[in-house]
Structure formats: C-alpha cells, structure tokens
Amino acid sequence: MMKFYDKLHSRSNKVKSLLCVGLDPEIEKIPLVIQKEQNPLFEFCKHIVDATHTDVAAYKPNIAFFERYGSSGIKEFELLLEYLKKNYPGVPIIADVKRGDLANTAKEYAKYYFGSLCVDSITVSPYMGCDSLEPFLEYENSFLFALCLTSNKGAEDFQKLVVKEGNIRVYDEVASAVYRLNKDYPDRVGIVVGATYPGELKLLRKKFPDMVFLIPGFGAQGGELLDTISISGLNSVVNSSRSIIYHSNQDDFAEKALQKVKEINQEMQVLFR
C-alpha cells in the first residue's frame, strides 16, 4: 500500500488539481430516482465518483451522513469504501470521522479504519491530546488530519484562545504538536485549517511549509478559492462538498458535479502552470 502523502502528491500532480470532493449524502437532497434504490446513500455517491474520478485529487466521505442511519448506513459507507478502493485505487480516501478517545479506546477505532477498512487517512479530533492520536499511527502508512482551526464560527470559542506562554493560540499549539508527531512519524500527520480564516492560514503555512493542510470551507461556507490556494500552495488538499454534489438536484446531478469540478480545477490552474 502506498503512503498517503505520496499517493496524494502523485495524484494531485497527475490531475493538476488539489480538489477533494466531500461525499456528504443527505437523502432529502438527492434525486427521487436514487432515493428509491436499495442503498441510496451509496448509489448517490457511486454516481458522483463514477462521473468525477478522472478529475479529482481525493474523496472525503463524512461518516456522519451514513451513521445517521445506524448499522444500515454504516453498511452503505462500507460499500462506498470498497467500491472506491476497487475501482479507483489511485484516488486517496480521507474518511472524515473526527474520532478521538483514550488510547485504550482509540485503538479500537484504529482497528476499524486502518485495520479493516484500510482507508488512506482519517480526520481526528485532538482535544484529548497526543496520546489519543498515537494508536492510529501504529498502523504503517496510516495518515491523520488533526482538526486545528476549523472553518466555523465556533472555532473562536476554544481554538482561538490566546495561550499565555508564547502569546500564541490553542490551534498553534495543535499545529506544533502535529509538527512534533511528524518527527516520529514522518509525513504521517496533517492539519485541518478552514479557508474561512485566510490570515491564520497564511501564518500557519509560513511556519509549517512541509505539512499537509486539509482545507475545507470554500464554496458553501464562504472561503475564497484563489486566496486559499495561493496562500497554501501545493502541499494542500482543498475540500468542497455541497457546492459540487448538490450543484443540481435533478437526474443530471453527476454530470453537473463533474462540470463544477472542472470549473474549480480551471481556477486552480494558476498553481500548476
């Protein structure tokens, strides 16, 4: 199995894009004809990936949209991962799960995501500290994106608190801890930084040029694509979900998703010239 870091860079170079498509299937938003299928969440995502796989750098299914339906939803999540790995093995998968628990418990999550599902990477919540992240890193070739500065308003509540020592903020401490983890596990941990905070993104990128940034928050959430990529550069993966997968709610949704992907990629060409 190829390392996520290499797989992502090779892929984004090949398709000349940093675009990650977020797979967040909501039953109310998907066309009626798909709603009626046996595994509607899976079928919806399958159509999206079949249409767009030639042009994207990565896929990011968010498990919440599957977990909403409990065990049957998780079954569809598993179908989707199997399908992606079998049909598009060159496209890295970021399972957006934001898990985080005591080491003793985190190892159970690690067994599922990296032992059974064998995804390329997952997102994790860092609140419980570095010992809660390490069980995931014990899987060779696993990759983690730790929440650092998220794209929502609530990022102000705790992430942006100014820490007394060093006059930096909580999210800076998370980024520094991730930097240190990469010393023990080279190119194995990145951070999530919202496109909605371009000033902070710029400072983080200056401080950590070699760290992979997963950047959500452009499109539906209001971040500017060109600003984002010119600040963050090639060592990034830029996510959009709703603006792509729900670009049309008619039967042409997959085709329209590809059209949106191509438009976004077009804007990104400045980086690949």
Place this chain on the structure above:
Amino acid sequence: MMKFYDKLHSRSNKVKSLLCVGLDPEIEKIPLVIQKEQNPLFEFCKHIVDATHTDVAAYKPNIAFFERYGSSGIKEFELLLEYLKKNYPGVPIIADVKRGDLANTAKEYAKYYFGSLCVDSITVSPYMGCDSLEPFLEYENSFLFALCLTSNKGAEDFQKLVVKEGNIRVYDEVASAVYRLNKDYPDRVGIVVGATYPGELKLLRKKFPDMVFLIPGFGAQGGELLDTISISGLNSVVNSSRSIIYHSNQDDFAEKALQKVKEINQEMQVLFR
C-alpha cells in the same frame, strides 16, 4: 420521556449509588462461551446488565468497541440499546461517542442518537466550539457531557494550556461555555472530568456546584474513589469500566461484576447516610 437530569438523580437516589458501569466489550477479554455466540458483544453486555441493573446509577456503552466491527458491530450496539431501554427503562444511558462536527454535520449525528436511538445522553468533543453542540440540544430532553478535563496524560497537551486572559486554562473555558449553554438549555449539559485530577476537580466543583460531572478514571486508570466522591458530591456520575466488567474472565464474569459493583457502592455509602 423523562429528562436525563431528573432520571439520573432519581436513579442514584433509589440505588444509593453514583456508579456508572462502562460497557466496553473487547472480544479477546470475554469468556470463550460468549465469544462463540452470534452477537458476542451484545451478549456479553446483556449478561453484565442483567446481573448488575439493580445496583447501578447508569450505563455507558462506548461505541468504539462496537464500531471496531463496522456495520455488524453497530448492529450489536443497537441491540444493546434496545435491550436496555425495553428491560431497564429506569436506568439512564450515556452513549459514549465523543462526536463533534460542523453544525450542518452534527445534526446528522443528533438525528441518530436522539432521533432514532433515543438515548438519554451522549458524550461530545467540544473542540469545534458551541455551534457544533447546539444541533444536539435541539432535541427536547437530550443531554450532553462535553469533554472538559479528561483522565489521560494527554489532557496536559491542550486542555491544560493556560489562557492569557483571566489566567485560567482551556478546560476552564470549556466548563464556562457549558455553564452558559445551561442558561439556554437548563440542566441539559454536563462535563467530563477525570478522577485522575482531584485538585482540578475540586476547583471545578466549587465553581459549578449545580453542573453534572461525569467522572471516569478511577479504578484501572488510578483515581481514588473516596477522594473523588467526597470532592464532587451527589451531582455526579462516576464511571468504571474495566475494573467491573473484566473483574473475572471466567464464566462467572457477570456475578463477579455485580460483586465489584456492590463493593464500590459500599464505599459510596458515606455520601448517602
């Protein structure tokens, strides 16, 4: 449906105990005869709850131990919750899931836990801020325990950082935010504070006498029970998992679990005299 806050207090008064039993089934640790059953995780927990339900204040199944097996594990998690609600409706359930995501995504988790499973409460990770918690509170009678100061060593990494303004720590800010949430949603949010940090527990209790504390970390993790309960008082639920459910790994595991529960309850009698 009774509010969690009232249900918990009525229950702990009735059984004269603050003890929550953590249901963390690990296949390698459960007796062979149960391992061979069709739904071994469910069956193991079922035996534990059948033996102990008369003497406990709450149950806390941790979803990680089920999620490890993906959709089939989640099916067993659902069987367990159905069984608990049907057979022991007076015993509150804390689903230990530590979820946390953007509001738009958190509402999907909320639909599952409070809309479909109808658990009494869940644990949540506060890193993404208050707007990530609110979708859960839109369900009437839902209750949240936000991670505040966790019982592990990693709590030092971010939770204990000193915040410049006010000279308090990140976890104090979380507790204060939870306090403010309770103004809008009375008696609907509590915090998780590890028994491994008795000094900090004491200060938090002094500051927030009316907030429900979920206290893990005594027993296997090293916290002292008597210290913990004398500091935190009746507005608490004290969790132990491994020291109870794996007290014996033989066929008498359920009986031995009850014995351990009774021992712990005995120690707690000082509070109920």
